[in-house]
Amino acid sequence: MAALLVLLVVAIVAAWGWHRYAAFSRxxxxxxxxxxxxxxxxxxxxxxxxxxxxxxxxxxxxxxxxxxxxxxxxxxxxxxxxxxxxxxxxxxxxxxxxxxxGKTIQYRFTIVEGWNIRQLRAAINRASPLKHLSAEMDDAALMTALGHAGEHPEGRFLPETYLYTSSDSDLDVLKRAHAAMQKALAAAWKARQPGLPLVNADEALVLASIIEKETGLASERPAIAGVFVRRLEQGMKLQTDPTVIYGIGSGYDGNIRRRDLVTDTPYNTYTRFGLPPTPIAMPGVDALQAAVRPQPGKALYFVAVGDGSGRHVFSDSLSAHNTAVSTYLRTRRQTLQQAGGAAAPQLDAAPAEGAQDADADSDKPADGSEPGR
Structure with missing residues (x-):
């Protein structure tokens, strides 16, 4: 009888213990x-x-x-x-x-379409809780640390959102972004349209970066790519402001002046033919695809509509482009007047190929004067 009582007590204690343990665990x-x-x-x-x-x-x-x-x-x-x-x-x-x-906390780091390498590096240096191993490296040392010694970093990191953990470093994130760009660029180049005036995938990347900076509208990128491809085919200068801005570098104050258009740099597509030597920004997948599959047509110029929509007017001839520029000026003037009566910018139409603006040394802003507007 005593033994049964002991067993009963043990069973009760065990049941109570198991119930408590189950309640704890869940x-x-x-x-x-x-x-x-x-x-x-x-x-x-x-x-x-x-x-x-x-x-x-x-x-x-x-x-x-x-x-x-x-x-x-x-x-x-x-x-x-x-x-x-x-x-x-x-x-x-x-x-x-x-x-x-291993389901650790995941953090997000986003590379924005159109960022240049300076913007990317500044952003990743602020990212937390990444381990910052590259902050003191120059661009050349960074690319060596990533396993791509001698490669220019501009345009080499795909705009996307990347997940990381507290044990990751900035180099880990950049390696993934670099690999993602290599994959996206290879896929775009493989699917390229025949007969493009581009020697290799690197040139497609350069063109894509210019397209990326010219418009935020994905629907317009193939048309803008078409303009640049036709200008390359016809031996025309690209004459696109974003390349000039990139060549100015940290000295850019928000305005392009006529003197900037005639000041030669490796990136000034007003003074030099062909593509600049490197990309000027990080292009997204849409821009990559537009660069290798441009929209067919005859347009050689474009200018912003100027109504805030981000849309452009495309023209087949310089005279038609000049008319579109005049319309842009009127629209901008009206917009500025409605906003408070500020004077509208005095903009020039794009000069014919090989011509120089008579007022090229002026400090007057020259925005809107090139085909890439």
Missing amino acids: GPLATVAPHSRVTVAPGDSFRGMLARMRGQGVSQGSDLEWLLLGRQLDAAGKLKVGEYALEPDDSPRELLLRMRN
Whole structure:
């Protein structure tokens, strides 16, 4: 009889213990503050990780219950290094499964279409909690660290959103962005239209970067690509402002002046024929595809409509383009007057090929005067 009583007591205690353990393993971590985090560091023991969680306010369960749960889930000794979210509605079971499976907190870093390398590097230097290994490197050292020594960094990183964890470095993110651009560029070049005046994929990347800077409208990119491709085919200068701006560099103050159009730099497509030596920005996939599959047609010029829509008017001849520029000026003048009576800019029509503007040394803004407007 006594033995039966002992067995009954043991069974009751075991049932109570199991019920308590089950409630612990599936109950919420209610004492944790929202958006808390815990890190599993290299070499951490299960007990060390648990001690850090206690420091974050985890009071649920005894250490023994946590150890039993870790063994039950095959998590003890198999926790993945990284940073994990601790939320009040998490259960110990859910948390340990995340740690065993390495489902760490993911952060986002977005490369914006049209950024240049200076903008990209400034942005990634601000990204947190990345490990910043490249901040003191110049561009050449950066490309060497990425495994592409001697390559110019401009245009080589695909605009996209990249996920990273607290254990990643800026070089890890940039390597992924570089690989993504290589893949996208190779795919675009493989699908290119026959007969393009482009020698290789690198030239397609340069052209795509110019297209990217000329318009934010994906629907217009093939048409703009068509203008530039036809100008290349006919031996015309591209005469596009974004390349001039890139050549000015950090000295650009927001206005292109006529003197800028005649000041020669490797990137000035008013003074030089063909494409500039490198990309001028990071082009997106739409711009890459437009560069290799331009829209057919006869247009050799374009100018902004000027109504804030971002749309352009395309022209087959210089005279038609000059008319479109005049319309643009009237629209801009009306817009500025309605906004407060400011004087409208005095803009010039694009000169005929080989001609020089008689007022080329003036500091007067020359925006809108080129075919890439």
